[in-house]
Amino acid sequence: MDRLKVGLLGATGLVGQVFVSLLSRHPWFDLVALSASHQKSGRSYGEVVSWIVERCLPEDVAELRLLNLDPNEFSGVDIIFSALPSDIASHIEPKFAEEGFTVISNSSNLRLDPDIPLIVPEVNPEHLALIKIQRRWRGRIVKNPNCSTAILTMTLKPLMEHGLRRAFVTTLQAVSGAGFAGVPSLAITDNVIPHIPREEDKLSKEPRKILGTLTNSGVREADISIAATTTRVPTRHGHLESVLVELSEELSEEELAECFSRFKGPPQDLSLPTAPANPIVVRRKVDRPQPLLDRTEGGGMSVSVGRISRLGWHGRWYRYVALGHNLVRGAAGNAVLIAELLSYIGNSDSRPF
Numbered sequence: 196m197d198r199l200k201v202g203l204l205g206a207t208g209l210v211g212q213v214f215v216s217l218l219s220r221h222p223w224f225d226l227v228a229l230s231a232s233h234q235k236s237g238r239s240y241g242e243v244v245s246w247i248v249e250r251c252l253p254e255d256v257a258e259l260r261l262l263n264l265d266p267n268e269f270s271g272v273d274i275i276f277s278a279l280p281s282d283i284a285s286h287i288e289p290k291f292a293e294e295g296f297t298v299i300s301n302s303s304n305l306r307l308d309p310d311i312p313l314i315v316p317e318v319n320p321e322h323l324a325l326i327k328i329q330r331r332w333r334g335r336i337v338k339n340p341n342c343s344t345a346i347l348t349m350t351l352k353p354l355m356e357h358g359l360r361r362a363f364v365t366t367l368q369a370v371s372g373a374g375f376a377g378v379p380s381l382a383i384t385d386n387v388i389p390h391i392p393r394e395e396d397k398l399s400k401e402p403r404k405i406l407g408t409l410t411n412s413g414v415r416e417a418d419i420s421i422a423a424t425t426t427r428v429p430t431r432h433g434h435l436e437s438v439l440v441e442l443s444e445e446l447s448e449e450e451l452a453e454c455f456s457r458f459k460g461p462p463q464d465l466s467l468p469t470a471p472a473n474p475i476v477v478r479r480k481v482d483r484p485q486p487l488l489d490r491t492e493g494g495g496m497s498v499s500v501g502r503i504s505r506l507g508w509h510g511r512w513y514r515y516v517a518l519g520h521n522l523v524r525g526a527a528g529n530a531v532l533i534a535e536l537l538s539y540i541g542n543s544d545s546r547p548f
């Protein structure tokens with residue numbers, strides 16, 4: 196595999212910092228170009244970033260000068276990762292795509308547009324074929340889902356073959372999900388906020404597209420109903436999700452646990468560098484998963500599932516609790532895995548999925 200040059204927009208934010216951490220030690224990609232807001236252009240990354248991710252700031256990246264958000268300044272770059280706020284991304288990302296760049300984006304704009312692949316690599320890699328019908332720009336835009344959606348769909352995908360009909364999800368989302376300047380400490384310390392703007396809408400709509408079927412004319416949405424309640428809690432990283440699902444098939448709790456444990460996708464088959472060995476890790480202890488203990492499983496790319504039980508209601512209802520790292524599986528790590536998949540396809544004569 197030839198090494199590729201990659202650039203990063205929104206490099207100083209929380210998602211941006213996790214991108215820097217993942218890309219600075221990546222076996223296929225070289226991080227060569229960064230930008231943040233206009234005021235920081237021209238200064239070195241190390242000088243302006245308030246680095247808070249667990250690993251040390253890589254020295255070679257610290258020396259890079261921040262560029263203006265101008266596609267001309269990124270010439271020679273093969274892939275652009277974007278961690279921009281949605282309002283900025285909505286006019287900047289198309290400019291990069293117009294200039295021929297491949298943009299892999301974390302922002303929420305465009306996610307539900309019919310020609311935009313919205314990808315969790317283990318769940319719907321085949322939807323990358325939508326790139327072929329994306330003709331509005333010379334380049335292309337691929338989207339990461341909402342962070343809670345990425346975690347949820349990893350667990351809903353193996354349930355599709357058992358007749359998933361409905362899901363009710365309540366999230367307990369970490370503070371880092373709101374970005375660097377996110378929630379004021381006085382609002383969240385000793386508190387739970389039972390509303391996250393626009394989050395419930397994303398969580399009920401995006402999985403229907405991600406779990407949908409690719410047809411010649413686009414994606415036919417999955418016929419499932421999802422109701423979401425989203426809350427912000429005072430954990431640093433890791434979104435916990437309490438999920439109730441109705442299936443058409445009857446499964447024992449053990450069969451459901453096996454169905455989660457067995458789940459794998461093309462990233463595992465292809466041994467992509469950022470793919471976790473186990474996309475879903477089943478936790479058997481009754482008090483797991485916990486954000487503090489389980490969010491870094493698989494380098495933050497695995498989703499932990501526990502509390503699996505069948506409810507004694509009419510119908511086939513099951514309960515489980517899922518946990519994923521919002522900045523890794525829910526953002527930067529998922530995007531890097533998408534880039535690995537695109538690079539693999541670009542270098543391969545065969546269709547891997």
Ligand SMILES: NC(=O)c1ccc[n+]([C@@H]2O[C@H](COP(=O)([O-])OP(=O)(O)OC[C@H]3O[C@@H](n4cnc5c(N)ncnc54)[C@H](OP(=O)(O)O)[C@@H]3O)[C@@H](O)[C@H]2O)c1
Nearest residue numbers: 205207208209210231232278279280301302342372374375
């Ligand atoms: N946090 C999560 O868990 C998460 C998960 C999934 C998706 N996302 C999405 O990922 C994106 C980034 O999230 P985040 O949490 O990293 O946000 P963040 O911490 O607020 O970072 C935002 C980044 O965008 C830059 N920026 C802000 N305004 C800009 C402007 N006018 N021009 C150019 N750059 C600008 C900031 O640069 P400065 O430092 O110079 O201000 C910073 O680098 C958002 O779209 C968010 O919805 C976040």
